Amino acid sequence: MADTEHTQFKIAYTIARADMQHLFTALHARGYETIGPTVRDGVVVYDVVENVDELPAGWADEQEGGYYRLHPGNDGALFGYTTGPQAWKRYLFPPIMRMWQARRSDNGFEIVVEERTPPIYAFIGVRACELHAIQIQDRVFLDGPYVDAEYKRRRDNAFIVAVNCGRASGTCFCVSMGTGPAAGPGYDLALTEIVDQDTHCFIVDVGSEQGASILLDVPHRPATRAETERAAAIVEATAAHMGRTLETTGLKELLYRNFDHPQWDALAERCLTCGNCTLVCPTCFCHTLEDVTDLTGQTAERWRKADSCFNLSFSFISSGSVRASARSRYRQWMTHKLATWVDQFGTFGCVGCGRCITWCPVGIDITAAAATLREDDIGQPQVEPIHQMA
Template sequence: MAVTYRAAVIDKVGLDALIRALAARGRTVIGPTVRDGAIVLAEVTGGADLPYGWGVAHEAGRYRLAPRRDGAAFAHSAGPQSWKSFLHPQRERQWSADRDADGSVVFSAESGPSPSYAFLGVRPCDLRAIAVQDRVLSGGRYPDPAYRRRRERAFVVAAECTEPGATCFCVSMDSGPAAGPGYDLALTEVIDSAGHRFLVRAGTEEGESLLGEVPSRPADTATQDAAHASVAAAADRMGRTMPQVDLQVLMRETLTAARWEDVASRCLTCGNCTMVCPTCFCTTAEDVTDLTGDHTERWRRWESCFDLEFTHLPGGPVRATGLSRYRQWATHKLGTWYDQFGSSGCVGCGRCIVWCPVGIDITEEAHALARERDGGVAAGSAPEAP
């Protein structure tokens, strides 16, 4: 039998109290804040750290902060970071080794307590991305113990999307704008003639307990209706779409399409798309030593399938051309990810579009592949070129 948790309404004071209550429970609260001309994820200690009054204006290959008159805190789409940066860090030491005076070598596995994070303002697309990473890094025969420890200790406060960006397409990937499962608390920001407030829904017992610690009032019908209407309206304002076809089949049937040559002529193989993607998980290992050679460490760091050395074998790289590397990334993300993990590897956040230095748009490429496969017949509405 499903458990039903309560919903409540809090104001800006209540949101500040929520942050402080999370910190009082020993959690490091990570949320959106303004820094260096972008909305980035960093530690927040109170409501004043949130990006009230800031949104973003972006397109393929372009990102800018944009002031908002309504003073909203969560009316911005995905920034350059994702929660992957905290759950699956960019660089992490795995073990170290030291040579004793007698010449023997002692290995020490990396240990210590995992951080206890509270993620505040997790977009529905990123909530889905965390679920995807859970399957990749916590499931299967060889789970990542470090990831699992961090994930088990994380408290998630989702923020439903009421203001999609120009490159968002979460509706096409069935990952938003409403929050799916996986949150402890879910916020929906409402700003109207009745004031600035947040509808809060608990999704777990811990979320329900925490909600009881902050000043709130029972959820009224007007606030719930306004929240639901805002999220529903956001679904109709997506800046991008994917073609209305089976993307897994499309990727399989277009491996030799001429469109790959076109995108390869523009792609720099810089790997930006894999770095900002909230689900890309590939890593490599680096061994480093001190000048004496008596101390060695192994570090794991993110790797990209766009790197020429990513699939290097004694005979050379498996994918020597930019075309083969871009095609590998796109077909894996949209197609063969299903074969490995049972879902798409794309959640429609649009980061890969925004942070591509030449503005390559994965939705535009998917539409072009669908048109080529179907003999020039468009499959859904393709976005205009920036």
């Protein structure tokens, strides 16, 4: 894990495409399990990637509201796609995990605490928005009064190879959220891929001592001025071609004063309350706890499972579900992302990755929903959000 007080190393280096396997070898030699992008079932997923040849070479995605297609290209770029449906949270905050067991004993029962060997992950291909999403989850799981021990172990061990984006998808809006497309502090190494007619290489920024140490085992040379300028131009061009925009000025207040906007009814007519948007979102972390027993009654277990604020059961209390309607659940999700999250954690809960737009089966678009509120601000007086339920 890169130092929080990150020092930007000013010298950039160049790794030839032909030498990229050495990066994997260097990480494996230090005990890292390399997790990266690979193509499966027509999408880019994150999985164990042992070899550079398993990366999605030549694949590029096309994304719009409710639409994702991968197309083979001929440039051979290893990171020519943008983002897939999965986020790194599945490795740092597993969607299903046993917390502890209880076994019946002569005197009652005894708690068996889970003892796991924490995985040592190297994440390869972390985009700028995703790095911000990880740091937002750090605030939730590490910076509050209660630290999530399992998240901390996984996060402390993680080595991050970021990739600056060479293109934006139709649903990206990281520029609006100030989270990309250039990776900010928090990486160990950051790559910018250059694919030209006669060149295929990676310009590398070193973000930590661990990154510098790994780089020693990968053939590299100082980048030329032309290479660093080309890398900067690639990222600038990406920033200029965002698929979406979201105006964030006064956004929190805009949402707070529009709890009764008619748009919530219109969105509710479309929303299937499927929860896809929360599953794919790299910052969403809602979960539930389930207790189960075996048939003999000798053992009980407590499991943590990913949940969604779109599930009726998520807000169930003694008298029923607090948010019974699709209207209240969509409004809750969007208001949390763009308003109450700011009050809770000092940042938006959205990094502009666009996943919730792409993977919404009916193409509901958080940027369009925010724009509608801004265009038709009914300006009701601010109320305390915690009391807004139905």
